[in-house]
Amino acid sequence: MHGRVKVRTTAEQEELKKIERAKKVVQYRAGIDLIFKKRKEGIWDDEIFLMSEQMVLKNPDIYTLWNVRREAFGGIKWSQEDYVEQLKKELILTEHCLRANPKSYSVWHQRCWVNDHLPEPDWATELSLCAKCLNLDERNFHCWDYRQYVVKKAGIPEDEEFKFSTTKIETNFSNYSSWHYRSLILPKMFPDENGELPIREDKHIEELDLVMNATFTDPNDTSAWFYQRWLLNTRSTSNKTVWGIRMNEARIVIAFNKEVSLNKSNTQLKVDENLIDTEFRSCNAKNYTSVWIATFPENGVNLKRNSVVEVLHDGVDYQLNWSLDDQAWAYKSELPCNQEHNVKHLSTQLENYKQLAEIEPDNKWALLTGIILMKNIDAVKYHATILNDLDTLIRIDKKRSQYYKDLRSKYVIEFMIRHIFADKGIECEISQIVLPCMNLTTLWMERYMSFMEQINLAGNQLGDSLQKLCALQSCVKLSLSSNGIKSLQRFPTLESLRFLSLRDNKLSSLDEILDLVKRNNLTELDIRDNPVSNATDILTQLTMISPELKVFLTSQPGSNIDSSS
């Protein structure tokens, strides 16, 4: 029951309504019983048409009645002329129904069905019906869908629909449906050949201007801002699926630029031309993921320094080279990056939005667009400003503060990762990343940390992101101290991990600590300053599981994982 206001009525009004409704119930029962009876008996006559017509006019959602009508069309032996006549009457009926209830799925479908059965449907009339209906409610998605049906059937060219969407938008910028329609047509008419921009570069500029005009006309209407975000969403250009591979005698780790599913038919490992039987497993037990591992049985692979090692994935051959730094065979490639487009134009827009943000300091949309523009123009140069503006958004758009915090975390991590990779170059081994006290609320691009051995994430808020650590397949030393972690339930099993600091968190479950130690082959574990550190017997129980494990329970001078890193 959508949008029906509860009204207070007098006892008298209530009584009248009751009588009225009781009458309607009797009518409904009589009607539907008659129709179902005739249907069962196969009596297709005028009465079944008439009775069901009266009923669908009152309630067009009784889907079975439309089925009955369609059956009646097939059940009666018509002359071609009468058949067409009856179909045309059906069009009129659906139009009447739509006037009363323009959002009935059944009625719109019936109208399609009628057109599909008419020998010569009148598409021009149908199109003008759509226009009329959209004038009454420009957001009626049923009508927009019907329009697409008509356009397809009638073979209306895209540029005409493009004009239609422009007219609609110019009449009213606040029309999300029109912007949506535009996003469908433009990439078909003007595709970007490189696939980096949503549409061709010159058209991209035109659209950016159109949408800027819209956002300045009514900065508080949300529709155009979404369209703009789409326009500014450039795609990265990496054409290689695999980002990096590391392999030694014990195992192989492959990091992909996207989530993939590995199996024996799409991925093979060859050493000196010999196919190695490899069972790849995903780092998080999901079928599609970005880091895959395989362990070799002892003496499973015969590797020499000059061995030719290659991984074949999806028809691409990735050659591994012996890397002295890593003491492993490795394949390395650049980080995928976003190409710059229309920078000069974006910079002009940025100036305009900065002005808008000054005039309307509480307009979050102008700020957010400014951030995305800066990111597209030069993420490094604007890094500090971007973070500053995100802090403002966290303050002024409180409902979504967690969204902005996560976005901020992503930008920080991306900045740091790009920075260290750019700094060292791909030939160098990057063995560590230091990201302490950066207000990180989520992990991001963790697949690009999958070959790093030391990872410092201390002093952040990553308690809800533990499951993302599964990508850290080479990590030996990990600090997660002071992260407000309450539970380790989603902490993954990390084969290489030896030194783990969980100091100063909110861990209270001894079972979770025991489970963590069972699942991971740790040498040192720091759990100082957690409620659980005071649990009786904790040391005994941990020693029983792992006799060699060095546990830091109470603050004491001396070496520990955090300070030695």
Add this chain to the structure above:
Amino acid sequence: MSKLMKDVVLPPKIPKLLIEKHGNYLASYGNNKDDYEFCMTEYLRMSGMFWGLTAMDLMGQLDRMDKQEVLEFVAKCQHDCGGISASIDHDPHLLYTLSAVQILCMYDALDVIDVEKVVEYVQKRQMPDGSFTGDIWGELDNRFSFCAVATLSLLGRLDAINVDKAVEYVLSCMNFDGGFGSKPGSESHAGLIYCCVAFLSITGHLHEIDADQLGWWLCERQLPSGGLNGRPEKLPDVCYSWWVLSSLTILGRLHWIDKNELINFVLACQDPETGGFSDRPGDMVDPFHTLFGLTAISLLDADSSLKPVNPTYCMPQYVIDRIGLKPSRVD
């Protein structure tokens, strides 16, 4: 040019969760078979029963409902083709086939219908392009793709259809904003987004979604009143508390909305006199919005007396556990 934002104002006094009243409202709904409202919604009875029964189960009051009557009714609605209709003498449809299977799973009573024939019926609805028609009359919609995989997975028979093709079709409906509509080219809508996200959760293809992009669009559904709308520039409605929240939960981004403000909005949509929830404060209540008000409270973990609900199936989590299903989520 600037217009007022479409939203509502919450009443000054917002009641607590009125579990007992909601239980009474749903338990008595349909007691009078000649009730006007009840009669006029006969064409969706099976789903109506699913809404009411699920709500009662979440509130721990399922035993107040007449199980035997329900099971007999469901059995009578299965047709020779295997499909299940909304009501006796009405026609079979995927929408009501799913509702019926959900009800039977809740009661652990799938044996009252011919399961193999249901599988056959769903299988026959798949088109060569992977899409699903709702019934034999050819209407296409992603709602039906969801109904098909939800039904089959509950029956442990997802292998009966071409899942890859079905996934391909749903993905062809992805829009510029990362959302989904009912068909290729249809505008994004939170209800359809739920259907597609839940579909991808069941079929294990959530990685195809840009969870950040879609999650942003979904958290932007929250209005100053705290309520959620289903599309930009639309009014808030309790049912979107379900469609948006379940999607955000599956996408691992439930924390992107302000939970307390949403809880306030949902609680303000209760009718303290009759029980039940309405779409917006002050409107008429119905079982549909009553279920989605309660599931929202359950997902937000805002009242310990409600059982946890599964965001993919909109069924009590314990039922999904009993069947042994583990629909995927984004980390």
